[in-house]
Amino acid sequence: MTRSNWEVVIGLETHAQLKTNSKIFSGASIAFGAEPNVQACPVDLALPGTLPVLNQEAVNHAIRFGLAIGSKIAPISVFARKNYFYPDLPKGYQISQFELPVVVGGRIAIEVDGVKKEIQLTRAHLEEDAGKSLHDDFVGLHGEKSSGIDLNRAGTPLLEIVTDPVMRSAAEAVAYAKELHSLVMWIGICDGNMQEGSFRCDANVSVRPIGQQEFGTRCEIKNLNSFKFLEEAIQYEVQRQIELIEDGGVVKQETRLYDPDRQETRSMRSKEDAQDYRYFPDPDLLPLHITQDMIATIQASMPALPSILRNTWQTEYGLSDYDASLLTQSKSTADYFVELLTLIKEDLVKPAVNLMSGDLASALNRDGIEAAQSPLRPSHLAQILLRIQDGTISNKIAKDIFATLWERGTSGALADQGVVDALIEEKGLKQISDVGAIEKIIDQVLLDNPKSVEEYRSGKEKAFNSLVGQIMKASKGKANPSQVNQVLKEKLSN
């Protein structure tokens, strides 16, 4: 058999670190990058007598997520203890949700090579993160190099988001992960920082002969913290399983780790070594009750979702698929566009989109910032667009103005009103639309370029463009291009 005879089955479990001020069961900070163990309070250290208290903001984030993907929000969910020993797990158990999770079901739409598909979610549940074992860069109490435990991360709120085994290729898995990634950032529940581990995936992968109903034996690849690794790991794993079966072997259910350097997955522990976690409801925490009122309050504060915005913009302003997707790539960009829309008339929407997808997008990209941090606010873009429309400046001058304002705005906030007009004035960039002045420039250019005039008259159209170029250059780019065209044509036909 060859690869084309096999069907790939993938389910993803994603841990999204929730954006809260404090940990899920204690008041300690969850900011990234602090010195080891300075953000661990008695509850996080599991000192005798300490008790967990649920952070309501984490619950609200879970509700937000459920609402965004059309899930059922469980009216009662239960925190359970997952018991196992590990040095970075201070209590000897992780507080998680087992039988009754807070979010049930839901769907996320993806598109791969133009084919649309809905990924069905199984559940999403709240849990706490463990600490970290440090082996290379930890310094002991007496300054010695040592292995150590950093409990800053212990108790960080996580939402574990689980799909049904419905993805059929690495590309689908990556598309889903990217869509989920942008969604959790969009609704403000996760910062999405994959390098810092705020968003990481476990992939359950199996293969079966096409047409077979039952699933093959799956392997779980843990802790994939980039889309690239996710894709590579799945591809390697699929290939490994197919080759193994085709060579007469059997896939063993196990947990595997992906080694990005060697681009391969390696066995971490087999099912036989799997621990019995002895789950039971945590007696320190009451069942979590979520009322319809709580859900309604959160629903009212939810931002419009990207899919809704795309539809609206496409029907109302006739934006292309491409433009609509570009503008909804991040919530920051969409918010920026929404604000800009309030400042301009409908006939400027298209030019506005072009300005955003052109100059603004490349400047943001170059400086590595979000639209929300752009030194040029929507009000500045609106001013530029207006001055192009009323003929004060050309598109080319607009680019210069954008660049100058970007530079100035980066070193100090720009005033909101009149900045663009002031700059036009200051640099004398106002477009020359006075016919007399334009004629004067054209006359001089025609006088200086008799050869081009001759060529044009003998039928070479190209010569016309060259003359326009000379005229624009002579006017330092300020001549109104359409007037230049018109007057030049008149003069040459005389």
Place this chain on the structure above:
Amino acid sequence: MSWHEKSLTELSSALSAKEISSVELTQFFLGRIAKFKGLNAYLDVQEEFSLRDALVADQKIARGEAGPLTGIPVAHKDVFVTKDWKSTAASKMLESYLSPYDARVVELLGGSGAGMVCLGKTNMDEFAMGSSNENSAYGPALNPWNTNYVSGGSSGGSAVAVAAGLTPIATGTDTGGSIRQPAAFCGITGIKPTYGSVSRYGMIAYASSLDQAGPMGKSAKDCALILNAISGHDPRDSTSLRKDAIDYQALLGKPWSNGSLPLQGLRIGVPEEYFAQGLQEEVREAVQAALKKFEELGATCISVSLPKTKLSIPVYYVLAPAEASSNLSRYDGVRYGYRAKEYKDLNQMYERSRSEGFGAEVKRRILIGSYVLSQGYYDAYYLQAQKIRRIIAEDFQTAFTQCDVLMGPVAPQVAWKVGEKSKDPVEMYLEDIYTLSPNLAGLPAMSIPCGMSQQGLPIGLQVIGNYFSEAKMLQVADQFQQNSSWHLLAPSSAGAQI
């Protein structure tokens, strides 16, 4: 009357009348603690910290800022964590453990709260697991009525300290009888309030859904005073009740109704299962005599049934160990507490630290708990036990449709000899038969002295009330104590050989 025989109200009056200072009173009790060290009631005493707190209390009294408990000494069961005294839970695992914070109960009674003076930490069964205090890693607290006998457990040290006059009052915790049974064995009064009344923050957990703190003192009145100070909502304990404060003293001294007798109209339910086979004759007689006394005071006794009483033992010994096995996982030798001296690898460090750090009974319960939570056994044991737990709670509600309070013995027997039952854990578990079900139902329950055995060992009467009926229970108990003298007997007057 010596200072150690006085009630909290009498001590408070003496302090405000400047008959004695808090420092002097503290010194007096520290002196008795030293003198009766052989009882092994205390695990940690730090005179300088006690005297420091007493001095602060005296200044408050001098400034006229004293409350009803300011300057009165108190002893805390070693299950409550404290900043100034070691917090060991009577385990080798926490032999030298000092907490960076005070338990909520300690805070509420101490300098920042009621202004009481802590005398030290009292002995107990390791991690509150036991009924005789013999499971302490530091040796048992001995019964002051006869030191050959056990004090009861797990709050044995607190019971001994109160009974022997080594503190005016003490705190305890009760998971399956740990306040009531030692109170009964030592002849004092103790109450476990409704689950959730007192914050568990800073209480070293044994079985979280059953653990509840309460006072152990010389009378219902003294207990009411302390209960007022320690109960109330604590945002750091999610199981603590959000409820308006109850005044536990409100009904003290008041008649039950406006009849001619003080308890006229009180309906006492007497569960037939509490007088079944296995109840020692002397205990039965003493309890029945007490019930008779209540009838003389105007109460009516009604026979009721709590049919699942027998099942409370297996149910408790599934659920409590299950929670304990998880609660005690944090003692792994990694961050604090005992760590084995030698180990090859991580697993061996865990194994040796926990094998050497925990005592036999704790290990037994961790094993039972791990077993009943295991895959394949969870449904048959843990879930089944939870179901019966709910039925037990319903049985109580049925009984309370017929009566105001329930009464019966605290334990089937009086205190036994040290070592007598320590070889057979199941025999010891059976001793908890009357005390377990109120914990499983979350109900308040108390123990008051109601008699003496022929050998001169105290007998306790158990009063079980419905949720939040502590004020009524204390009212009933106080009426009994106003009209009897069992609670006034003290080991010294009974000629104990300390």
